[in-house]
Amino acid sequence: MGEASVKTLETRTDLSSPQVTEVEARPGGQRTLVSRLRAPRRPRIWFEVLLIAVSYWTYSLIRNAVPEQKTVALANADWLWSVERSLGIAVEQSVNHTIDSVTWLIVGMNYYYATLHFVVTIGVLVWIYRFHPGRYAATRLVLFATTGVALVGYYLYPLAPPRLMNGQQFIDTVLKHHTWGSMASGNLKQMSNQYAAMPSMHIGWSLWCGLTIFAVASAPWARILGLLYPTATLVVIVATANHFWLDAVGGMICLAFGYAVSRAWFGSLPHRLPRHPEPAGPHPATELLNRFRR
Secondary structure (H helix, E strand, O other): OHHHHHHHHHHHHHHHOOOOOHHHHOOOOOOOHHHHHHOOOOOOHHHHHHHHHHHHHHHHHHHHHOOOOHHHHHHHHHHHHHHHHHHOOOOHHHHHHHHHOOHHHHHHHHHHHHHHHHHHHHHHHHHHHHHOHHHHHHHHHHHHHHHHHHHHHHHHOOEOOHHHOOOOOOOOHHHHHOOOOOOOOHHHHHHOOOOEOOOOHHHHHHHHHHHHHHHHOOOHHHHHHHHHHHHHHHHHHHHOOOOOHHHHHHHHHHHHHHHHHHHHHHOOOHHHOOOOOOOOOOOHHHHHHHHHHO
């Protein structure tokens, strides 16, 4: 009886205390390549600058390489305009004419449209990189995935902006007021695809900025400004006759896709990740390069 009890206790001890191998004992020893790639890491400035520059150059190249199907784009604009009228939201022309009557306001909006789209987006990226490095990679992935899926929209659904429609009397505010900087009108229009209005990346990017600031910032005034920025952008894209309301909806859908991709990869929304990344060892790509050097 006592001998059987001793054997039973030994068996239980063996089951509850499995041997730990050397690989398992090392931190991250059991982590797969995918999990290591997913691990948030402290970003490197030279890599990020290079990545963003190459990515934007590629985006511009692909966007402008999409065939400018003028006839189809104008037909799509007429159809979209009729849909908005049937929904009772076709007020873009009234907004365009009303704000254009205030010269200083519409000129300011022209410069807003031409500059803040880039300045604020880069500023938010730099802010997250500097103060929230653990959330940077996931936040950047949202932006990249949003922009990538927008290219599909430009290819599949060429759309003329309201200012290029025939017979609708929209005002091209850049041409009228001779403002600089916009590649959508004037002397720089040959550098940009004029029929890539759907989806609106002015909305996609500004809403990304606004939601990022609102989710991460601690100061109430910063969170409020974060929400006001995409709201102001929506008014600007309509007042300058560069987009329909529904183009903005397209930009929102693209952003939702971007968040879904980031969450699927990192397993969490960006703002829920740790502010500072935990030590995760060398990046798998760095290890691979080191092996080739040996």
